[in-house]
Amino acid sequence: MEAILFYILSAVTLIGTLCAITARQAVRAIVYLVTSFFSLALIFYLLGAPLVAAFEVIIYAGAIMVLFMFVIMMLDLGHPEKLTFPKIRDWWPAVLLLAVIAGSILILAVSREPATAPGFTAITVREFSQALFKRYGVAVEIISMQLLFALVGALYLGRRR
């Protein structure tokens, strides 16, 4: 049951990402990407990470993508907001890279038949937060400083002269 759900969700993720990187308008790319992130959040939930799944929906799909949307609307990129779609000449290095990656995955998958994995252990929120605030307290402080610096930098870049 879990495995079937995982394959459906991974298909949705891959198709959503593929539509996003070939979209002709930036706004459509963002909407496809939100779909892909929602199914990725469900995959995180299946892998026993409910907190990361919630943060993925709240922060990624909810905040970062909306930030992208705001900026695209604010910039007013002509009417209609068509992007100049890359030509075939621009696509071939990307297709080459993707083919190399897919080929290496195929070789790995064929050459080494994976043993049946042991059942994974879900990590409870209590365990997660204890590890976060007991062992990695300094990292939390550093991340908060980093967010503050990013805020100051964004304010500096965004001010009007």
Place this chain on the structure above:
Amino acid sequence: MIIPFYHVLILASLLFGMGLACVVAWRTNVIMMLIGIEIMLNSVMLTFVEGSARWGIADGQLFALMLIALTSAEVSLALAMVVYLHRRKQSVNTDDYGSMNG
């Protein structure tokens, strides 16, 4: 029935390849390049969460959380930079940003 370890890794590497392809193919547009970077960071997060589930340690999920915080900082700065550049050059095309030589 459980999800095989390798299949999650294959999904993550395919997502990473798609993000890389997005950055390479859309190298004339700053916003689509940023979207490609987002896709790549998401695939890395998937790898971390999968490792955390595989070995039963919370560290992978913690690093995924740190990655979310890092990404939000990076995106806010990068989009502020895009707005600034658009105000100066009236475009988001990277070919127009040729004045910064060196």
